[in-house]
Structures are given as C-alpha cells and as structure tokens.
C-alpha cells in the first residue's frame with residue numbers, strides 16, 4: 001500500500017459544464033423527513049427504547065414533521081414492536097406519514113409489510129448500495145447485478161403493496177445507497193429501472209433518495225451530481241428527488257443547500273445532526289438558515305431548549321456548545337468588540353424602530369427560538385469595557401456613563417486576567433461594590449446640612465457639615481451654585497484641593513418607598529488624570545457628595 005495521503009483515491013468530478021445550480025436561491029422549504037428514529041437511532045451506543053422512541057416521535061410531530069422514518073422494522077423484534085405500538089396505540093396523527101426502511105431482500109420486505117399493517121400512511125423505503133467500491137467489495141457484482149437486486153425488490157414491494165389493506169396508503173422510496181460514490185450514469189440507470197418496475201407516474205410519484213451515505217467530494221461536485229440526475233432521469237415528473245447528506249467532510253449543510261439549488265425537493269436529516277459516524281445533516285441548522293434568509297422553514301423551532309432537552313434525554317448525546325443555533329454558547333459574546341457591537345445593535349433596534357433584525361454578530365433573534373438575551377454577553381479576559389457595562393445595566397440596573405466604561409472595564413479585565421477565569425455577573429457586581437461603594441477612607445461624610453437660597457434671581461446652596469479623615473473630624477462649610485460646587489468649596493477651605501469637577505450623571509436604581517439615586521462623579525485629579533466616584537443615597541444631593549468623596553478616596557488609593 002502507498003504511504004500516507006497517497007493511498008487515497010481522489011474523487012473524479014463529473015463534467016457538467018452548463019450547470020445551473022450556482023445561480024439558484026433557496027426560496028421555499030423542502031419536504032422534510034426526519035430520520036432520527038432510524039438513521040439517528042442506529043448510530044446510538046444504546047438505541048432508544050420504546051418509551052424514548054415514542055417521546056421523540058411526539059417531539060417530531062410537534063415540530064411539524066409530516067414524514068418521519070420510524071425504524072427498520074424487519075431488523076429486530078424491538079424495532080418491530082416499536083412500530084406496532086405506534087400503530088396499535090394510535091399515536092400517529094392522520095396527517096403524518098411514517099416511513100420504514102428495508103434492504104432490497106425478500107424476507108425483510110415481507111416482514112416489513114407485516115409490520116405496517118393497520119397504519120394509515122406509509123412510505124416503504126428500500127435500498128441497495130450502488131457505488132463502485134460497494135459493488136467491488138461488498139456485493140462482488142457488476143452494475144447489472146446490482147440493478148437486478150433493486151428491480152427484484154421493487155417488483156416484490158409493488159406486489160405486496162397491491163395486496164395491502166385498503167385503509168393503508170402506501171408510497172415508495174428507493175435509495176441507491178452510496179449515491180455520492182456511484183457514477184452518475186449508473187445512478188440514473190438504476191433509478192429509472194426501479195421507477196419502471198414500481199410503476200411510478202406523475203400522479204403516483206416515487207421518492208428517489210440520493211444519499212451521500214459517505215460524502216466523498218466537495219459540495220459543488222455533489223451539487224453537480226444531483227443536478228445531473230434531476231436533468232437526466234427519464235420520467236422526472238414521476239419522482240420526488242430527495243437527498244440524505246451525511247457529514248463526513250463537515251459539509252452536510254452545504255451539501256443539502258447546494259442540492260436544493262440543484263433541484264432536490266426533499267431532505268432527510270436529523271435534529272442536531274445525530275447519525276452514522278459524523279452524523280446526518282442537521283435539520284435545525286438547515287431550517288434556521290432558511291429562516292434567517294426570510295424563508296419560512298415550515299418547522300417549529302420556537303422552543304429550541306425543549307427540543308434539546310428531549311433530544312439529549314432520548315439519545316444520551318450532548319448538543320455541543322458551538323452547535324449552530326442550539327449550542328449553549330452560540331448567543332454569547334466574550335470578546336470586547338463583539339460585545340460592544342451587540343450592545344449598540346440592541347440600542348439601535350430600540351431607538352430606530354426598524355422592522356428588521358439588525359444586530360451585528362447575532363444572525364438570529366435569540367428569542368425567536370426561545371433563547372434568552374441575558375447570557376448574550378459573558379465576561380473573561382477577552383472582554384472589553386462595553387461588556388462589563390452591559391452586565392451592570394442588564395443585571396443590576398446601573399447605567400454607567402460612557403466615560404466611565406474604560407475605567408471600570410480595566411478593573412474587570414485586571415480581575416479576569418488575575419483569575420484566568422470567566423467572571424459571573426455577581427463577580428462583576430462584587431468588583432463594583434469593592435471598588436466604588438465600599439470605599440470609605442481616608443475621607444467619609446459624618447454630618448451634613450444643605451440649604452438652598454436665592455437672591456436677585458440667582459440661586460445658591462450652602463453646605464455645612466463634617467467629614468472624618470482617619471481619626472480626625474473636620475468641620476467644613478462652603479457655598480456654591482449647587483450642592484457639588486458648595487461641597488467643593490467647603491473642601492478647599494480645609495486644604496483638600498486640586499480636584500476639578502468634570503461630569504455628573506445620576507439615575508434612580510429602585511422605586512417606591514425604597515427609592516434610591518445613584519450619582520456618578522468624574523473628577524480631574526491634581527496630577528491631571530481622571531477618576532470616577534459613585535454615591536448612592538435616597539437624597540440625590542447626598543448621593544452626589546458621597547460620589548465626590550468616593551472619587552477623591554479612590555484617587556488617593
């Protein structure tokens with residue numbers, strides 16, 4: 001055998017020069033078919049038990065799936081019994097068609113027809129593998145031998161369907177398994193023979209499912225294969241073209257989207273992409289990709305957390321934190337510039353009255369799928385000033401003035417750097433408390449009396465009180481055109497000088513009889529730098545005075 005990468009045989013693309021699909025757009029939802037209970041289930045360490053399958057089935061029905069592959073009833077007694085329970089207990093709504101999979105083998109087909117007795121709407125899905133590799137290695141047959149397996153299967157299925165109970169409506173699906181590794185001419189040939197054998201017509205269409213059982217090429221080459229079949233299949237109008245992408249190359253979504261552009265009508269996949277090996281295509285991602293392009297996916301993803309809970313409980317699989325749309329972290333921004341832009345996006349949405357979703361970095365409104373806004377911004381050492389301000393505002397109601405964001409942002413960043421960990425909202429509030437609210441020295445306010453007066457149309461404020469400096473109590477007194485000015489003048493008289501008042505912001509932080517005001521004071525220090533102080537009191541004047549002392553104390557720290 002050749003060494004390393006040289007031992008792999010590259011895919012040979014087909015020569016489709018006049019391809020049409022690159023110019024097409026997806027403008028409507030395909031027919032969806034969930035294969036969670038079959039392809040997903042067969043790939044689980046512990047396949048689902050009866051109760052789990054029934055729970056999962058109900059979830060799929062609630063999400064709006066109208067075609068659901070429920071299993072491979074000829075494979076085992078468990079699979080058979082599960083199907084019987086769904087039918088006998090009347091758990092299948094009239095507008096839902098169940099689908100059952102079977103190999104193109106006589107005894108398995110017969111058993112399958114036994115299993116579907118009494119069901120209202122059924123798709124009997126049969127398959128055999130057609131790729132060059134499977135022909136050579138597994139079946140040891142040429143293409144005619146492979147066609148023979150499929151055609152015999154089709155004839156038997158047609159006969160058994162003709163004998164089935166009149167109350168059972170049966171449709172057919174054929175999959176040339178490993179389509180992606182099959183020469184396109186051979187795919188067309190076998191599908192055409194099957195369509196003939198089964199008697200497909202425009203009014204009695206067969207589903208021709210083109211599985212990328214194992215994906216072997218890039219998505220553009222796969223789209224060429226699908227377009228080739230759509231254009232060359234005789235009696236195309238008697239077929240619904242379906243695809244069934246697997247994610248071996250990490251391209252399940254791209255394969256599905258390109259295949260729809262190339263003419264496919266239907267998609268088989270699973271939620272969160274469970275399935276053999278790297279999984280089937282994830283229908284949630286596909287559907288929500290359409291949704292975010294303004295196309296109704298015709299499936300309900302409005303409570304993605306519930307979908308995730310049922311999925312995890314039934315499959316014992318975990319949804320990855322980065323899974324598109326459903327992952328725990330996908331609506332979370334840690335990095336500063338993202339936080340800043342998301343923050344501004346929310347403000348823009350509020351202020352502009354736009355009809356559209358226009359928030360940078362968030363391709364979907366999290367609330368459309370039942371996700372929350374509050375974990376959108378989380379803080380670690382990659383975060384910026386906007387993130388900390390957002391948490392203070394969203395979680396605790398403090399609207400830090402914009403000029404204060406860099407100062408508090410640096411305090412938060414230093415702590416995140418020191419701990420090397422994510423900081424919770426409470427950690428951030430604790431930092432705010434320690435840094436601004438708990439600082440009481442060297443100066444603290446002991447007594448205060450504020451009197452307002454006016455003369456000749458000019459108003460003035462008189463401050464009189466005392467402050468403590470370490471063990472010393474200093475009586476102070478001063479006048480100004482407002483309380484902050486009067487307090488400053490009082491401080492100057494006892495030698496606390498060199499500070500210049502720069503800005504002042506305030507707002508209420510609680511309502512009713514407990515109402516309090518918070519004041520943010522920005523001062524210029526004697527050395528020229530700027531410093532903020534925060535004061536909270538029920539009286540806004542005292543909150544401001546405490547804010548001034550807080551800023552001075554912090555500058556002396």
Ligand SMILES: CC(=O)SCCNC(=O)CCNC(=O)[C@H](O)C(C)(C)COP(=O)(O)OP(=O)(O)OC[C@H]1O[C@@H](n2cnc3c(N)ncnc32)[C@H](O)[C@@H]1OP(=O)(O)O
Pocket residue numbers: 039042072074075076102103104105108127128129138139149177213276
């Ligand atoms: C790509 C997919 O995911 S397809 C779905 C695959 N899912 C499953 O296989 C899950 C359920 N399967 C099973 O439980 C079993 O495989 C069964 C019950 C279907 C069949 O079991 P068995 O007959 O005991 O074994 P096995 O599957 O190994 O059969 C292999 C034989 O079937 C033939 N075969 C395999 N697939 C097909 C097919 N689609 N059509 C016709 N013959 C087939 C093989 O060539 C082989 O023939 P050989 O015995 O002459 O060599």
Ligand SMILES: CC(C)C(=O)C(=O)O
Pocket residue numbers: 039101127175177178209211212213214244246
């Ligand atoms: C039976 C087919 C559709 C399949 O599961 C596959 O090829 O992956």
